[in-house]
Amino acid sequence: MKSIGFCKVVALIASTAIVSSASMASAREIAVIVKTVNSTYWQNVQKGAQSALKDAPGDQLTFQGPASESAIADQVNMVENAVNRHVAGIVLAPSDPDALVPVVKKAWEAHIPVVVIDSPLADSGKGFYQALLSTDNVKAGQLCAKALIDRIGSTGSIAVMSYIAGAGSEIGRVGGFTDYIKAHSSLSIVGPFYSQSQMATALNQTTDVLTSHPDLKGIFGANEPTAIGMGRALEQSGRAGKVVAVGFDGNEDLQNFVKNGTLAAIAVQGSFQMGKLGLETVVKLIDHQKVAKQIDTGVVLVTKKNIDSVDAKNVLY
Numbered sequence: 001m002k003s004i005g006f007c008k009v010v011a012l013i014a015s016t017a018i019v020s021s022a023s024m025a026s027a028r029e030i031a032v033i034v035k036t037v038n039s040t041y042w043q044n045v046q047k048g049a050q051s052a053l054k055d056a057p058g059d060q061l062t063f064q065g066p067a068s069e070s071a072i073a074d075q076v077n078m079v080e081n082a083v084n085r086h087v088a089g090i091v092l093a094p095s096d097p098d099a100l101v102p103v104v105k106k107a108w109e110a111h112i113p114v115v116v117i118d119s120p121l122a123d124s125g126k127g128f129y130q131a132l133l134s135t136d137n138v139k140a141g142q143l144c145a146k147a148l149i150d151r152i153g154s155t156g157s158i159a160v161m162s163y164i165a166g167a168g169s170e171i172g173r174v175g176g177f178t179d180y181i182k183a184h185s186s187l188s189i190v191g192p193f194y195s196q197s198q199m200a201t202a203l204n205q206t207t208d209v210l211t212s213h214p215d216l217k218g219i220f221g222a223n224e225p226t227a228i229g230m231g232r233a234l235e236q237s238g239r240a241g242k243v244v245a246v247g248f249d250g251n252e253d254l255q256n257f258v259k260n261g262t263l264a265a266i267a268v269q270g271s272f273q274m275g276k277l278g279l280e281t282v283v284k285l286i287d288h289q290k291v292a293k294q295i296d297t298g299v300v301l302v303t304k305k306n307i308d309s310v311d312a313k314n315v316l317y
Helices: 002-026 040-055 072-084 101-109 123-128 137-152 168-184 199-212 224-237 252-260 271-286
Strands: 029-033 060-064 089-092 114-117 131-134 157-162 188-194 218-221 244-248 265-269 294-296 299-302
Touching (some): 029 040, 029 271, 040 271, 072 089, 101 114, 101 123, 114 271, 131 271, 137 168, 137 218, 137 244, 137 265, 137 299, 157 224, 168 188, 188 199, 218 224, 224 244, 224 252
Parallel strands (some): 029 060, 029 089, 089 114, 157 188, 157 218, 218 244
16 A cells, blocks of 8 residues: 555656656747837837747747847847846847847857848847848838839939838848849939937938938938938928838837828838747747748838728738
């Protein structure tokens, strides 16, 4: 009887250990760290990531980002803290291609899988993350340039309102735009001007550009807060609809600018999809499944004509 009782105790202890182990294994933290929490674009990425949790029961998501995209040191600290608390995986939208490399290397050394979204790391960091999910920003920039040329022709001057100099997405997006303009037109380019992803800064910069360049034919706003500031400056100056404007991203403000003709078009990334696929990809990596190294999450050019289409509604937020 004592022997049977002892066996029962051992079995109970073993059973408890298995349950505890399973509970611990299922309570995996996945850190989603974006460029800033103060943007509907990144909030839509968060919604996408949260939606993917339905297929990852037990996993926990933490969502962080600095107060602004230019607070690069704050983002580095967030990634470092995630590594130090031994999260199961990281989904990262790096604000700077170089500054984030050392801390992503720390994650790699700690065997924590990293999925990079939106903007690439520098080439020196390519070996330290397992997947990149992003818009092909060069192609997206080219799409915006073509949209502008189609509407204003190939002569005159245009302005480029950009955001963070040196950010991976900015390099591809604005580079693709300006290269296409130079290759396919005789348009002269004013700028780029860098708003630091601050709407108020973009508004003031655009107002100054419109004042100093009264013959400006077109203007490009390269991300959400910059394009919003640009649109407001056009409206306040009475130049809305007179200067052909193309923006980037697709929140409610930008949709309204398209509907009322302030913006001729907006290039909209699949931000929800980026968050959803980012989380799904890191879960696969945690579970030791193979994933593609690079995934293009696409872009849709939205105009007044197609804003109510299925394709547009799938990306607008």
